[in-house]
Amino acid sequence: MQLTEIRLAGFGGQGVILSAIILGKAASIHQGAFATMTQSFGPEARGGACSAQLIVSDSPVLYPYVTEPDILVVMSQEAYTRFAPELKDGGILIVEQDLVRVTDLPRHTQVYSVPATRLAEELGKRMVLNSVMVGFFTAVTHLLDPDAVRKAVADSVPASFRDLNLKAFEKGFEYGSTAHAVSAESHEDAHVVYE
Amino acid sequence: MKADPRGVLTGVHFLDGDHACCEGALAAGARFAAGYPITPSTEVVERFAARVPTVGGTFIQMEDELAASITLQGAVWGGAKAFTVTSGPGFSLMMEHIGYAAMTETPCVFVDVQRGGPSTGLPTLPAQADMMQARWGSHGDYEIIALCPNSPQECFDLTIKAFNLAEEFRVPVMFMMDEVVGHMTEKVVIPPADQIEVVPRRHTRKPLGEYLPYQTNGDMVPEIAHAGEGYKFHITGLTHDERGYPNMTPQVQDKLVRRLQNKIRNAADRIALYEEENLQDAEVVVVSYGITSRVAQRAIEMARAKKLPVGKLRLITAWPFPETKIRELSAYVKAFVVPELNLGQMVHEVERAAAGKARTFAVPHAGGSVHHPEDILKAIVEASR
Numbered sequence: 046m047q048l049t050e051i052r053l054a055g056f057g058g059q060g061v062i063l064s065a066i067i068l069g070k071a072a073s074i075h076q077g078a079f080a081t082m083t084q085s086f087g088p089e090a091r092g093g094a095c096s097a098q099l100i101v102s103d104s105p106v107l108y109p110y111v112t113e114p115d116i117l118v119v120m121s122q123e124a125y126t127r128f129a130p131e132l133k134d135g136g137i138l139i140v141e142q143d144l145v146r147v148t149d150l151p152r153h154t155q156v157y158s159v160p161a162t163r164l165a166e167e168l169g170k171r172m173v174l175n176s177v178m179v180g181f182f183t184a185v186t187h188l189l190d191p192d193a194v195r196k197a198v199a200d201s202v203p204a205s206f207r208d209l210n211l212k213a214f215e216k217g218f219e220y221g222s223t224a225h226a227v228s229a230e231s232h233e234d235a236h237v238v239y240e
Numbered sequence: 241m242k243a244d245p246r247g248v249l250t251g252v253h254f255l256d257g258d259h260a261c262c263e264g265a266l267a268a269g270a271r272f273a274a275g276y277p278i279t280p281s282t283e284v285v286e287r288f289a290a291r292v293p294t295v296g297g298t299f300i301q302m303e304d305e306l307a308a309s310i311t312l313q314g315a316v317w318g319g320a321k322a323f324t325v326t327s328g329p330g331f332s333l334m335m336e337h338i339g340y341a342a343m344t345e346t347p348c349v350f351v352d353v354q355r356g357g358p359s360t361g362l363p364t365l366p367a368q369a370d371m372m373q374a375r376w377g378s379h380g381d382y383e384i385i386a387l388c389p390n391s392p393q394e395c396f397d398l399t400i401k402a403f404n405l406a407e408e409f410r411v412p413v414m415f416m417m418d419e420v421v422g423h424m425t426e427k428v429v430i431p432p433a434d435q436i437e438v439v440p441r442r443h444t445r446k447p448l449g450e451y452l453p454y455q456t457n458g459d460m461v462p463e464i465a466h467a468g469e470g471y472k473f474h475i476t477g478l479t480h481d482e483r484g485y486p487n488m489t490p491q492v493q494d495k496l497v498r499r500l501q502n503k504i505r506n507a508a509d510r511i512a513l514y515e516e517e518n519l520q521d522a523e524v525v526v527v528s529y530g531i532t533s534r535v536a537q538r539a540i541e542m543a544r545a546k547k548l549p550v551g552k553l554r555l556i557t558a559w560p561f562p563e564t565k566i567r568e569l570s571a572y573v574k575a576f577v578v579p580e581l582n583l584g585q586m587v588h589e590v591e592r593a594a595a596g597k598a599r600t601f602a603v604p605h606a607g608g609s610v611h612h613p614e615d616i617l618k619a620i621v622e623a624s625r
Contacts, residue, residue, distance in 0.1 A: 066425065070254040073427040082254075082425040107534045108613065109424050 046078050046103045049188060050111040054096035054128050055120030055141070060175025064118070065097035067179050067197045068189065072101040075193035081106040094123055101188065116186060118178065119145055120161070137226070139182060141174075155226035157185045164216050168209065176202075176213035177220075184221025191218065241440045243267050243400075245433035246295045255428045257395040257421040258283035261351060262291065263430060264399025265323055269438050270349070271297030272315035272322035274308040276330060279363045280419040281353035284325040305330040309337035313346045317475065318467050319441075321403055323349035328357040328370055331377070339378030340477045341412035342500060345454075345462065347441065349402045351415040353422040354530075354581075356607035366419035367607030368530050369582035374414040375559050381497050383504035385511060386414040386559040388529040392426045398556070404439040405511065409503055410461050416558060418581065420531040420610060444471065453484040454496075460503035509564050513556035518544075522551025523574045524623045527566075527590050529555040531610055532579050539579075539616035548624050558586060566593035575623035579603035579616045599623065 051068070055061045062084050069080035078101055085096045098111040113133045119125040120141040132138060135153040142158035150156065159181040165174035176198055183194045195214060202210045247266035255263070262284045265273070271292065275285040289299040297320070302308040305326055312322040326334060331352045341348055354370050356362030374386045385405050389395045395417060402413040444451050444463035453473040456462045465471035474484035479496055481487040504511070517540075519525065524543075528536040533554040543550045553569070555562065566576070566589075575598055578587035583604040591600040603619045605611050 066254060069425060074252050074254060080254075080426065083420070083423060084425075106426075107537045108610075109420060109531070109534065110610070 046072070046101060046188065048100065048102040048104075048106070049116065050114045050133075051099040051101070051116045051118070052096060052111050052114040052128055052131070053099065053118040054094070054124030057093045057095040059095070059120050060172070061095045061120065062097050063201065064175040064179050064182075065099045067176075067194065067201050068182065069099050069101070070201060071189050071194040071197035075196045076190050078103055079105050081109045083109055094121070094127070096124065096128070116182075116188070118182060120174075120178065122146060137186060139178070139185065141178070153228065155228060157181070157221070157224055157226055159217065159220055159224070161217065164220065165213055168213055168216065170209060173206070173210050173213035176210040177217035180214035180217025180219075181221040181224070182217075183214075184218045185224055185226070241438050243433040243436035243438050244269055244295075247271075248433040248436060249430050250432045251430055253428045253430065254425055255392050255396075256283065256423055256425045257389065257392045257417060258353065258423065259287050260392040260395035260428045261325075261399045261415065261417065261422075262287040263428070264396040265349070265403065266291060266295060267396070267430065267433070267436055267438075268400040268403035269321045270323055270403060271295070272299075272312065272320040273324060274300045274302050274311035274315070274322070275325050276302050276305045276308050277325075278327045278330050280355055280422050281325045281327045281351060281417075283422070284351060284353070305333035306337065309334035309350070310340065312348055313337065313341055313344070316346050316348050321347075321407075321441075323351060323403075325351040325353070327353050327355045327363075328367075329360050331370055331373065335373070335377040338384070338412050339380060339382065342378065342382035342384060343380075343477050344475050345410035345500070346412065347406040347410050347464075349399070349406055349413050349415055351399075351417065353417040353419060355419050362608050364419065365608045366531060366610065367581045368416075368418050368532065369585065369607060371416065371558055371580070371582065371585040374416055381501055383501050384412055384414055384559055385409065385504065385557065386416050387513075388416045388555060388558050389421055390530055390533045390554070391421065392424060392428045394556075395421065396428050396430060400436060400438065404437070407439040407441055408461070409507070410442065410464065411504060414559070416530065418530045441466070452482045454480060455482040456499065460499060460506065504560055508560035508562070511557055511560055512562035512565065514562055514565060515552070515554040515556065517552040519551040519553065519569065521549055523549045524577060524620055525551045525553050525569055525573050525575075526577045526579070526616070526620065527553045527555065527586070528579050529558055529586065530581075532581055535611045535613055536579050536616050538613040539620060542613060542617050543620045546621075548620060550620055550624075555586070561586075561589045561593070563589070563593035566590055567595070570594040570598040573598050575599040575601060577601045577603060577616065577619045577623050579605070579611050579619070581605050581607045581610065
């Protein structure tokens with residue numbers, strides 16, 4: 046695993062930080078690689094802006110911050126506006142498609158869209174949208190071993206919600222397994238709108 | 241002595257530095273904390289308050305830092321291993337009682353998760369600007385020990401070390417974290433309790449009538465009475481004789497204060513912990529600590545890619561300062577480069593120990609973020625000329 050910089054961002058309450066913890070655990074505990082996670086630190090009550098930075102690598106991570114993310118996961122419009130310009134050329138953008146309208150992207154960006162909140166609601170609990178997103182992330186990025194991520198989901202959520210979160214993971218993973226990246230050029234399929 | 245398994249959360253965890261520090265304290269046997277929670281250190285006591293009832297101990301949220309820093313010392317004299325946790329503004333308030341702990345030889349740990357200052361400064365952002373305060377903040381002549389972890393794993397490992405050093409030398413130990421290390425989450429391995437060494441308190445076993453609280457018989461560190469066993473003792477911040485009673489003669493002052501100083505200074509080389517890399521053929525040595533050591537590592541790798549002969553010396557103990565090591569290096573290296581998240585603190589120690597034999601380049605940063613590795617690289621290139 047090459048050093049990969051990931052930023053996850055959205056509203057407080059969407060489980061952004063927990064998503065980063067799950068992915069970091071999967072890499073560093075269940076997959077034998079290294080991971081360093083930092084989170085934005087401020088008045089992140091429910092509804093406020095919230096972001097996490099995760100760096101994963103086969104060798105120890107030195108510099109703890111994202112400089113130019115290889116992968117950006119955004120779950121709110123505000124997060125998209127703020128962080129999309131940082132994304133590395135040719136990087137991967139993952140969006141919560143019902144909450145983010147993608148505009149003005151560099152041409153080489155690979156865009157993956159998922160209605161994570163809606164899929165979570167289909168399972169009966171909107172709260173698990175982050176596990177849907179983690180599943181989708183795992184499927185489309187091929188960065189982490191899916192079993193390592195499953196283990197990390199299982200040991201990061203309260204026991205009474207373990208099955209539900211694992212179901213949410215599978216739902217996102219399945220959705221991602223058939224998803225195609227859309228480059229920023231072919232905008233119609235990917236909810237990409239140039240203005 | 242091995243750790244009490246009740247306090248040891250054996251396993252592989254994904255923890256931030258603050259939480260790892262708390263687990264280190266519990267593993268080391270800390271069963272009492274008094275605190276006045278302050279960002280970015282709050283998570284340490286937040287976790288301690290939740291965890292300590294399950295292992296049989298106490299957390300008290302005090303009315304302020306003065307109260308916290310003296311209450312923990314009451315707990316120590318009552319027999320507990322105890323600590324407090326704070327950040328710059330609170331650390332300033334604790335200085336009086338750090339001096340009291342040094343004077344009364346109360347073994348305890350002060351955790352300072354450093355943020356930008358002066359005053360309330362940058363509550364949520366990093367700095368390493370309390371390093372001199374940790375050493376010199378209270379009045380009078382005294383010595384302390386200060387450790388600087390650079391990862392959550394070290395926050396666990398070195399917190400245990402901090403408690404152990406506190407007991408061995410009967411001295412307050414400063415645990416100098418920074419906001420980045422405190423809030424950074426990484427894998428932390430907590431070993432089984434039987435693999436964790438903890439230093440027990442130096443309780444006296446003398447017959448009741450023969451014990452004098454500050455008698456050392458040529459040793460540097462006196463034995464301590466276990467409250468409740470019947471020993472008589474007296475504790476005061478005033479200059480005291482072997483009985484612990486005030487005695488304000490220059491002779492008693494000289495004997496006491498020199499011992500307080502020398503018990504650490506004479507053991508400095510044994511206490512000193514540092515990590516070194518490529519020092520044999522180095523012309524330039526980067527000296528760093530805490531989060532800055534990780535940023536510096538990236539700069540060192542960039543410099544080595546340019547074929548510059550750069551070595552690394554990472555301070556794990558900042559105090560006592562490993563001046564013997566710097567003196568040895570300055571005999572053959574050209575220069576030291578010292579990046580730190582302040583406008584020049586430990587660099588003065590490096591310069592002092594180098595004594596003009598090697599040049600010293602500061603890479604100052606006022607805090608609020610970490611260095612750009614390029615800035616450290618620039619200093620390395622300049623120092624190599």
